[in-house]
Amino acid sequence: MPAEASSASSSSPPLTERQEARRRRILHASAQLASRGGFDAVQMREVAESSQVALGTLYRYFPSKVHLLVATMQAQLEHMHGTLRKKPPQGDTAAQRVAETLMRAFRALQREPHLADAMVRALTFADRSVSPEVDQVSRQTTVIILDAMGLENPTAQQLSAVRVIEHTWHSALITWLSGRASIAQVKIDIETVCRLIDLTTAEARTE
C-alpha cells in the first residue's frame, strides 16, 4: 500500500505536517458539526473555532462551504470504500451485489442522517467551481460500484448503467433525506435500477 497521504490525492504543493494536521482537524470538525444539525449546522465560523484555525485559514484550505462539505464527503467515501473492501457483498449476480453494496452504504448513512444530509446537499448544490471535487467523488463512487460488479473492462453500455445507478442513488438519497420517500421505497428503486446491470451484462456476453 502506497504511503500517499490520505485525502488530497494529487496536485499542488505538498503540505507540511502541521498543515496536514490542520486539514484533518478541519474535516473532523466539519463532519462533527454536520452529524449534529446537518448542512445548516456547519457554520464556517464554528468550524474554524472547533478546529482551532482562523477563519481566513479555513477559507484558504477550502474556498467555500460547499468545497468543505464535498471534501468531507470524499473523506467519508474513502472510509466506506475501505470498510466495504473488507466484507465484499455475497450476492450471486452482479446486480444483487451492487444492490447489496448500495443498501449497505445506505444503512451506514442512516446512522448519521444529518451528516448524510449535509454532504449530499452540498454535492448537488455545488456549482461549476466545485466540479473537479464533485467529479472526484463521482469517480470514487463508480469504483465502488464496479468493484461490487467484479468487472475489469466495462463496456460503454455498462458504464452508462453505472452512471444511471449513481444518479438514482443520489437522487433517492435526497428524497429519503427530505422525507419524501420511505426506506422501503428506496430499496425497491435501487433494486429496480440494478436490473440494468444484468441487462447490459447479458448483452456484453453475446456481442
Place this chain on the structure above:
Amino acid sequence: MPAEASSASSSSPPLTERQEARRRRILHASAQLASRGGFDAVQMREVAESSQVALGTLYRYFPSKVHLLVATMQAQLEHMHGTLRKKPPQGDTAAQRVAETLMRAFRALQREPHLADAMVRALTFADRSVSPEVDQVSRQTTVIILDAMGLENPTAQQLSAVRVIEHTWHSALITWLSGRASIAQVKIDIETVCRLIDLTTAEARTE
C-alpha cells in the same frame, strides 16, 4: 377545462385579483432573473423590486428563496406539459416515447440553461419545509412520463421504474448543468434508463 386559477392548485384562502396579479408578477420576475444569472442572480430584494412588491410581501407569498424557485419550476412544468400534450411523441415503444419526451424537455431547458440551473438547484437543495411543493413537482413529472408511456394503470414495478427515471433525469440534468457531462452522455443515460420501461412492461404482460 375548469376555470381554476393557474398555479396554486389547491388549499388556503382564495386570492383576490390583485393578489393573483402580484403572484404572477413575482413568478415572472423570478424566472426572468433566473434566466440571466441562474440561482445566484435570483436575489430576493431584486425580485421584490422587479415585481413591485415589498420584500415582506414577497416573503408572505413565498416563505423562502427555495420556495419561490420551486414554485417557478411548477409554473414552467405546467407550461411544458401543455406544450407536450399538443405534440405527443411518436416512438413505437413506450421506452422510445419517454426518452423522446425527456430529450425534448431537455432541449427546452437547454435554451434557458440559467433558468434550468436555478430551478433544479432549488429543487435538490430544498429541505423538509419545502417537501409538499417538491412533491407536487415530482407528481407533475410523473404524470408527464406516464402520459408518454400511454399507461392507465401502472403496476408497482412500473411506478418504481418511473421514479428511477425521474431520479436519473434530475441528476443527469445537474451533471450537465455543472459541466460534468456532455449532452450526448445525458442522451445515452436517458435511453439506458428508459429500457427499464420495456423490461417492466414485458413483465406486466405475462403476469
Place this chain on the structure above:
DNA sequence: CGCTAATCTAGAACAAGTTGCAGACTTGAT
C-alpha cells in the same frame, strides 16, 4: 359611508457566507 381585520410598504436589523487587511509566526535557503 365608516369600521375592523387583514394585507402591504418602507426600511431597519440580524445571521451566516465571504473577503480584505495589518501584524505575528513559520519555513526554507543561505
Place this chain on the structure above:
DNA sequence: ATCAAGTCTGCAACTTGTTCTAGATTAGCG
C-alpha cells in the same frame, strides 16, 4: 543565525437571505 517569502491569526467589513416593526392601504361588512 538571518533574511525573504509564504502562512496564519484576529478582526472588521460587505453581501444576501430572512425577520421584525410601525405605519399606510385595502377588503369585506353593516
